[in-house]
Amino acid sequence: MSVKERDPLTGHQTTGHEWNGITELNTRVPRSIWFFIIITHIWALIAWILLPTWPLVTTYTKGILGLDQREEVAEKVIAANVARADWADRITAAPVSEILNDPELLARANETAHQIFGDNCAGCHGLDAGGGPGFPSLIDDAWLWGGDPDTIMETLRVGINATHPETRYAQMLAFGRDGILEREEIRIVVDYIQSLSGAEISPDRGAVGAEIYADTCSSCHGETGVGDTEMGAPNLTDAFWIYGGDDKAMFDTIWNGRQGWMPAWEGRLTETERKILTVYLTDLRQAAAQ
Incomplete structure (x- = not known):
């Protein structure tokens, strides 16, 4: 062994x-x-x-x-809906201005809206609704179609360049890529547009820029550059720029064009949920303005 x-x-x-x-x-x-x-x-x-x-x-x-966890979740959802039925019905029936002036109802709306916004909107507009490059801020006054409650409700309902049959449409031409303007013409009109909000430009360059602007831009943005909310054309005389207001960003915008997109929330969110979001965004804007 x-x-x-x-x-x-x-x-x-x-x-x-x-x-x-x-x-x-x-x-x-x-x-x-x-x-x-x-x-x-x-x-x-x-x-x-x-x-x-x-x-x-x-x-x-x-x-x-x-x-059965699915049954448990369903029961909890039913209980939650019952618990919120009273104030949710009040929000559905009341105008936004009345909700904003009712502290209790406003607190209920904002508590619910915070989750709705986080689940559906924050991915583009940020958790603070401040936006970012290519995504507009929702707490300033630069709303393309207007920031009053009725307009916000409609924009949420139909979206922008979305698949909804009544969606809002907005598209800026690619003036450089499509050969409408030459590179130097775009540089000149960039300087001219920046001068609308106070930047300095030489008289000769300003005159050429004004002519280019009148021929190619004024039909959407207006003769003075203040934009057109009916068309979703932004104001070019303020400090709010979705894609940036520096030389390079503006050149890229004019050269390649822009076409933003927002999904239509009708069918995804109920009318009451869209109204809660409208109340939330209006309240955020008012708070930011103080």
Whole structure:
């Protein structure tokens, strides 16, 4: 009978395997590990018996406790709807101005709107509704179609350049890419547009820029550059720029054109939810203006 080799330092038997002078010890699995394995297997067996566990062909094992998380969620949703029915009905019936002047109702609306906004709007407009490059701020006064409550409600309903049959349409031509203006003409009109909000420009360059602007831009943005809310054309005389008001950003905008997009929320959000969002955004704007 062969005698297995033992490690002289620990006294443990070896497996007989050796790598570069390192001998593998044949140590036992610690009892704590066996204990853990046994306990987890017992718990798994209990869970299989008590809880919904195994998928079958068209159903699954229900478990002797009869738990169903989908039913639990449905019950919680029904309970939540019942709890909010009173104030939700008041919001549905009341005009936005009345809700804004009712502290209790406004608090209810804002509490709900914060979640609705976070789930549906914050991905583009930011958690603070301050917007970002390519996405407009919702807390300033530069609203393309107007920022009054009725207009906000309609924009939420139909979207912008969306698939809704009544969606709002807005598109700026690609004046450079499509060969309408040359590069130097775009640079000149950029300087002219910046001069509308106070930037300095030489008289000669300003005269050329004014002519280019009148021929290519004024039909949408107006003769003085104040924009047209009926068309969703932005004001070019203020400090609010969706895509940036520096030389490069404006050149890119005029060269490539712009066509923003917002989904239509009719069918995704109820009329009451859209109204709650309108109240929330109006309240944010009022707070930001203070």
